[in-house]
Amino acid sequence: MTRTIAIMAGAALILLFATLMLVVMPYTQMAGAPVPDELEAYSEAELRGREIYISQGCVYCHSQQPRDPGFSNADQQRGWGRASVPGDYAYDQPHLMGTMRTGPDLFNIGARQPSETWHYIHLYNPRAVVEDSIMPAYRYLFRVVREPLPSDTVVNIPDPYGPEHGTVVTTREAKDLVAYLKALDHTYPVETLPHKQKGDANGR
Amino acid sequence: MTPTIAFLLALTFLISVGALLALVWSIATDQFSHGASAARTIFAAGEVGRAEDPAAGRHGLADAPRDATDEEAVTARREADLSSRVPVLTLLASAVVWLVVGSLYGLLSSLKMHMPELLADIEAVTFGRIRPMHLNAVAYGWASMAGLGAAVWLVPRLFKTPLMGAGYATAGAWVWNLGMVLGLVSIGAGLSDGEEWLEFPWQVDALFVLAGGLCAVPLLLTVRNRQVRHLYVTSWYLMGALIWFPLLFLLANLPYLFPGAAGATVNWWFAHNVLGLWVTPIGVGIAYYMIPKILGKPVISYRLSLLGFWSLALFYSQVGIHHLIGGPVPTWLVTLSIVHSVMMVIPVVTVAINHHGTMIGHFGRLRDSPTLRFVWIGSLMYTASSLQGSMEALRSVNVVTHFTHYTVGHAHLGMYAFLSFILFGAVYFIMPRITGWEWPSRRLIVLHFWLAFSGIIIYVVALSIGGWFQGLALLDGDTAFMETVRLTLPYLKARSVGGALMTASHLLFAGHFLTLLWLGGRPADRPTLFRSTIPEGRT
Ligand code: HEM
Numbered sequence: 001m002t003r004t005i006a007i008m009a010g011a012a013l014i015l016l017f018a019t020l021m022l023v024v025m026p027y028t029q030m031a032g033a034p035v036p037d038e039l040e041a042y043s044e045a046e047l048r049g050r051e052i053y054i055s056q057g058c059v060y061c062h063s064q065q066p067r068d069p070g071f072s073n074a075d076q077q078r079g080w081g082r083a084s085v086p087g088d089y090a091y092d093q094p095h096l097m098g099t100m101r102t103g104p105d106l107f108n109i110g111a112r113q114p115s116e117t118w119h120y121i122h123l124y125n126p127r128a129v130v131e132d133s134i135m136p137a138y139r140y141l142f143r144v145v146r147e148p149l150p151s152d153t154v155v156n157i158p159d160p161y162g163p164e165h166g167t168v169v170t171t172r173e174a175k176d177l178v179a180y181l182k183a184l185d186h187t188y189p190v191e192t193l194p195h196k197q198k199g200d201a202n203g204r
Numbered sequence: 205m206t207p208t209i210a211f212l213l214a215l216t217f218l219i220s221v222g223a224l225l226a227l228v229w230s231i232a233t234d235q236f237s238h239g240a241s242a243a244r245t246i247f248a249a250g251e252v253g254r255a256e257d258p259a260a261g262r263h264g265l266a267d268a269p270r271d272a273t274d275e276e277a278v279t280a281r282r283e284a285d286l287s288s289r290v291p292v293l294t295l296l297a298s299a300v301v302w303l304v305v306g307s308l309y310g311l312l313s314s315l316k317m318h319m320p321e322l323l324a325d326i327e328a329v330t331f332g333r334i335r336p337m338h339l340n341a342v343a344y345g346w347a348s349m350a351g352l353g354a355a356v357w358l359v360p361r362l363f364k365t366p367l368m369g370a371g372y373a374t375a376g377a378w379v380w381n382l383g384m385v386l387g388l389v390s391i392g393a394g395l396s397d398g399e400e401w402l403e404f405p406w407q408v409d410a411l412f413v414l415a416g417g418l419c420a421v422p423l424l425l426t427v428r429n430r431q432v433r434h435l436y437v438t439s440w441y442l443m444g445a446l447i448w449f450p451l452l453f454l455l456a457n458l459p460y461l462f463p464g465a466a467g468a469t470v471n472w473w474f475a476h477n478v479l480g481l482w483v484t485p486i487g488v489g490i491a492y493y494m495i496p497k498i499l500g501k502p503v504i505s506y507r508l509s510l511l512g513f514w515s516l517a518l519f520y521s522q523v524g525i526h527h528l529i530g531g532p533v534p535t536w537l538v539t540l541s542i543v544h545s546v547m548m549v550i551p552v553v554t555v556a557i558n559h560h561g562t563m564i565g566h567f568g569r570l571r572d573s574p575t576l577r578f579v580w581i582g583s584l585m586y587t588a589s590s591l592q593g594s595m596e597a598l599r600s601v602n603v604v605t606h607f608t609h610y611t612v613g614h615a616h617l618g619m620y621a622f623l624s625f626i627l628f629g630a631v632y633f634i635m636p637r638i639t640g641w642e643w644p645s646r647r648l649i650v651l652h653f654w655l656a657f658s659g660i661i662i663y664v665v666a667l668s669i670g671g672w673f674q675g676l677a678l679l680d681g682d683t684a685f686m687e688t689v690r691l692t693l694p695y696l697k698a699r700s701v702g703g704a705l706m707t708a709s710h711l712l713f714a715g716h717f718l719t720l721l722w723l724g725g726r727p728a729d730r731p732t733l734f735r736s737t738i739p740e741g742r743t
Contacts (some may be wrong), residue, residue: 003435004427004443011444011517015451015481017219018521022473023455026537027466057332063607071530077681084532089464094398099527101678102317102608104685126320134317134689136331137324143319184315204354 049180302345609673670695
C-alpha cells in the first residue's frame, strides 16, 4: 500500500509543480499586465454579441491574436494589426484567441471592416460578398418579413442570394453580434510590444 | 525577462533534471527491485512462453488449460475477468455508442468545410457547434470511457485479486453517460463555455469529476488486497492517469477564475494534459500489458519502462503552452513548453524500445491476432505522432503549421491512429473474456481494420500536405487570404473520404459488438483470429 501511495503522491506532486509553473506564475505575471488606456470595456449589447460568437462557434475558424512581426510578418501585411499583448484581453472572459485560421484573424475586424451592412450581408450568406467563401451562412440570425416595420433594420441581399419573397431584416442576435465584431478594434498603441510596430490596423 | 522569472525557470529545469537523475540512480542501483523478475509480474507460473491470444491450444475451449501448469493461470484469469464484468461491459458498450455518435458529427463537420450550404439552416448542426460536439464525444465519450473500461478490466488482472467495489465503477459509468448527454445537448443548444476542450458547461463538468472519482474507487480498494508484490508498470500508468484527470478537470473548469490571456494559458495547459496525462498513459499502459501478454514474453527492458513513466509525468505536464507559440503570452512560458516538448523524446523512445523491441522476432503474429495488430500499430503511431509533436513545437516548424489543418492531422494521428487503435485492440481482447462469447465474424474484424487503417492514412496524409501548403501561403503576406482557403479544398475533400472510411469502419465495429451481445456470439470454443491456426473441422 505504501508503494501505491508513493506513486500516486509522486504523480500528484509533479502535477502540482507543473501547475505552479504553467498556471500560477503566468497568472500572477499577466494579472499585473497594464490595461491599455484606450481599451474600452464591452457594452451590454457587445457582451451579448460575444455570447452569440461563442454559441455559434466562430472561434473554431477565426483566431484573435495577430502575431509578432519578429515571428511572422504576414499578419501585419494582411492588415490584421499589431501583435496583441496580454493587456488587450483584460475584459475577455473567456478568452477567444482560437487556434485555427480557416478564416482571417478577427482581432481588428472592427477597424478593418466598419460597415454594418457588409457584416449583415456577409453573415446572411458569405458567398454573397466573397466568392467561394467556405464560411457557414447564418441565415437563422435573420428574419424574412413581407412588410418591414419602421423599427426593423432591412438588409438588402444582392441577387441571387436573397429569399424569393419578402425582405430580410435583422434579429437582435444579428445586431448584437455585429456590435461585438465592430468592437473588435485594438488599433490603439501599447507600450509593451516586443518589437517596434505601427499601431495602424491596416499595417499601412 | 525579469531576473526572478529567469531564476525560477532555471530552477524548474534543475529540479526536473535532478529528479530524473535521482530516478536513473534508483533504478540503476535497484532501489525498487525493478529487474527482469518485475516484468514477469503479469504472468502466472509457467505462463511465460505461452500466448494468451490465441488462448486456445488445439483442444476444446478457447481458454481451457492445456496442461497442469496452465491450470493456475487460466483459473486466475477467469476469476479476475468475471469480477470486473459488469462495469467493464457498461463502460465499453457506452464507449462504442459515443464512438458512432462522435464519428457522425466528425464526418458532418468535415463535409461542411467544403460544402458550406449543407444543412446550413439548422442552427443545432452549424459547423461551430458540431465541431466541438465531435471533439467532446470522441475524447470524453469514446476514448475516455473505453480507456476507463480497459483500466477497470486490467485492475484485477494486474493485482491478481478479484475486483473490489465494482458497483462504484458501474455507477461512475452511468454518471459519466449522463454528463455526456447533458454536455452534448448543451453545446447543440448553444450553451458552450467557449473554450476548446472545456466546452461543456461547468455545472455539467461536476458530474465528470464525480464519475471519475467513482471509477477510481475500485482501483484503490483492490490495490489494498493485491496478491502481487511488485506493481507492474501498467498499474503505474493507470494510477497516474486516475489521479491526474480529476485534479486537472476540476482546476481547469473552475468558473470565472482565470480571465483574459491567463485563461488561454490554463485552457491549453489543460487541453494538452488531457492528451498527455489522461489518454496517453491509459493507451501506453494497455499496450504494456497486451503486447507481452499476447506474445507470452516479458517486455525487454523493464527498467526503461519506469524511467519512461516518470519522465512522461515530468515533461508532459508542462508542454501545453506550445499551443500559443507566437501568441500574447510571456516568452519564457512558451520557451518552457517548447523545451519540455522536445524532452518528450525521452519517454517516447523508452516506450518505443520496449514495445517494438519486445515485438522483434514475433512480427508474424500480426497476421493472426487482431488485438496484437491493432495494439502494435497503435503503439507504432504513438512513436510517430509523439516525435512529430516534438518537431511541431519547434518555433521554425510551428510558425508554418500553427493555425492550419496540419495540426488537425497531427491530432488524429495521436487520438486515432495511436489511441483509438489500441482501444480497438483492447475491446477485441476483453469482450470474449468477460462474456464468454467469441466475436461472431472474422471478416468483420478484417474489414474494420482495413477501413480504419486506410481511412486514417488518407486523413493524415491529406491534412499534413494541405496544412503545410496552407501554412506557407498564410506566411506570405502577398497571397490573398482566399487563396489560402481555395488551395486547401482538395485536401479537405480527401479528408472527408478518409473520414467516411473511418466512420464506416466504426459502424461495422458497433454492429459487430451488438451482434456479439445480442446473439450471444458463438461460445468461445475457438478465438476469432484473422486466420485460423486450427485446421478447419478439428476441434
Ligand atoms: C473516433 C476517433 C476520432 C478522434 C479521437 C478524433 C479526435 C479529434 C480531435 C482531438 C480534434 C481536435 C483537433 C484540433 O483542434 O487540433 C478533432 C477535430 C476534428 N475531427 Fe476528429 N476524431 C476522430 C474521428 C474523426 C472522424 C471519423 C472524422 C470524419 C471526417 C473527424 C473529423 C474531424 C473534424 C472535421 C475536426 C475539426 C477540424 C477543424 O476544426 O478544422 N474526426 N477530432
